[in-house]
Amino acid sequence: MRDALALASGAAGHGDVPIGAVVLDGDGTVVGRGANLRERDADPTGHAEVVALRDAARARGEWRLDGCTLVVTLEPCTMCAGAAVLARVTRVVFGAYDDRAGAAGSLWDVVRDRRLNHRPEVVGGVLAEESGRLLDEFFAAHRDGGGDRSRPAGGGALGASPHP
Numbered sequence: 001m002r003d004a005l006a007l008a009s010g011a012a013g014h015g016d017v018p019i020g021a022v023v024l025d026g027d028g029t030v031v032g033r034g035a036n037l038r039e040r041d042a043d044p045t046g047h048a049e050v051v052a053l054r055d056a057a058r059a060r061g062e063w064r065l066d067g068c069t070l071v072v073t074l075e076p077c078t079m080c081a082g083a084a085v086l087a088r089v090t091r092v093v094f095g096a097y098d099d100r101a102g103a104a105g106s107l108w109d110v111v112r113d114r115r116l117n118h119r120p121e122v123v124g125g126v127l128a129e130e131s132g133r134l135l136d137e138f139f140a141a142h143r144d145g146g147g148d149r150s151r152p153a154g155g156g157a158l159g160a161s162p163h164p
Contacts (some may be wrong), residue, residue, distance in 0.1 A: 023056035032056025075102035095131030
């Protein structure tokens with residue numbers, strides 16, 4: 001998670017919401033890295049998780065990432081949760097919960113939907129305070145600096161407490 005937090009900090013440096021992600025193989029080696037690139041690349045799919053999953057798939061030479069763990073600083077949205085399921089990751093670990101758009105148990109539970117053919121294990125709340133603080137500071141600076149971007153899903157409802 002510390003690697004993902006470092007990547008998240010870098011995303012803020014180019015105007016993106018500070019979310020970072022890494023993919024670990026079964027031995028714990030980082031095989032994929034990603035940070036939000038939506039603003040930098042003008043790419044609506046440029047979420048940290050998607051970037052990291054693509055990087056891991058390239059590194060492994062296959063799209064199936066079974067045996068891998070996706071680690072991300074914020075609970076994945078529906079697109080990213082779906083990408084994790086489709087990539088067949090074994091585990092999803094996230095930091096801050098996202099009550100507004102989280103799809104790993106908060107608002108939706110895409111990753112554990114019994115109707116899907118793959119359901120990764122989910123571990124939430126890992127270094128949630130640090131993850132939430134990065135996001136809070138980013139959005140506070142945008143509000144104070146007169147930034148005109150509205151706070152995306154994940155803002156204001158972030159927390160470290162687990163959900164039932």
